[in-house]
Amino acid sequence: MKYAVIDRGDSLSQSLAQKFHQLAAEKHFVRNDDRPEFVISIGGDGTLLHAFHKYIDRIADVAFIGVHTGHLGFYADWQADEIEELVAMMALEQPRIVRYPLAEIQLETPSETNHYLSLNEFTLKGVDGTLVAQININDEMFEMFRGDGIVISTPSGSTAYNKSVGGAIVHPSIESLQIAEIASINNRVYRTLGSSVMLPQHHHCDIISKKEQKLQLTIDHVSIMRSDISSIRCSVASRKVSFARYRPFTFWNRVREAFLDYDDDRNSGKRS
Structure with a gap:
């Protein structure tokens, strides 16, 4: 598996990027900043936009994964404390590829x-x-x-x-x-x-x-x-952009959590 990491540049995002590289090496992932299959964005939605434009010439061959270090982002499925879980799932499971216009x-x-x-x-x-x-x-x-x-x-x-x-x-x-x-x-x-x-x-x-x-x-x-x-x-x-999903998280859940600040435990098991 070939991957690249783009981080926001703050101390937390940089430390998470280093942690990802360390864990990825243990799983025998191959870091390839020129021709990655997966691009991990660590920061916020702005970081993912930067990653998208950095790899725009390879948009057909790349899938993005977002890790947010602040508030929940619309393009981020993972939180800062879930890096180990993310790497483990990348090593063991095939992601569902979601494509956006x-x-x-x-x-x-x-x-x-x-x-x-x-x-x-x-x-x-x-x-x-x-x-x-x-x-x-x-x-x-x-x-x-x-x-x-x-x-x-x-x-x-x-x-x-x-x-x-x-x-x-x-x-x-x-x-x-x-x-x-x-x-x-x-x-x-x-x-x-x-x-x-x-x-x-x-x-x-x-x-x-x-x-x-x-x-x-x-x-x-x-x-x-x-x-x-x-x-x-x-x-x-x-052309479309691709996101690699290792666990379901619906668009409407993202909307609710971003704008309504409504925590409904009844929906916690209904992410699809």
Whole structure:
């Protein structure tokens, strides 16, 4: 078994990474930072996003495992005190591989086309003023937007920025994208729906810049500033991200524990 470890960089995460390496060596795992089969993320959801983008060129060949060192993360199945149990299960059991949809972002400028993948979300904001853009869905004009920005989220990212701007939480088994507004301005010139919109796998949306404007693009945790954007196409990517699950933990349990702080012992044996 070939593996790599990405840690958050704090003392606890680094010590857990060293402990994992020690235990993995005892089980004859092979550390391979260039071509791993499994990538163990130790930290939080931000650490896993970093790991995802580090290995994005090998996304079809890698499965991720999250260990959280703080609050429960949506991408982490294991707690800091469960490293020994994790290594033991990796040595003895075949994991269930769960695959989540990704967003593909195609950025068009007069001189080039760039492609990006997002695990959580893509956001677009105006830098020096409000964002002004036409939104097309399936090559037909849908709305004229003016406001602070737009969030395009994956189902697994629907619990992040998307939720904070009033978007819906979507189960990761639903292959879709969600468009949510950030502080839209509505008048007789600029009219928006005012609610989030979900697009199925075979649909796409285009965000077309309607003036010369400096824009900030954020793909997960990676920020880019551009002043030459013509349009941005967003769609469900053909590739998916894989997570290795050695024990069941439902998405709705993650939602409940993250947002409702509701400890129900009756559900402790119903993780699937």
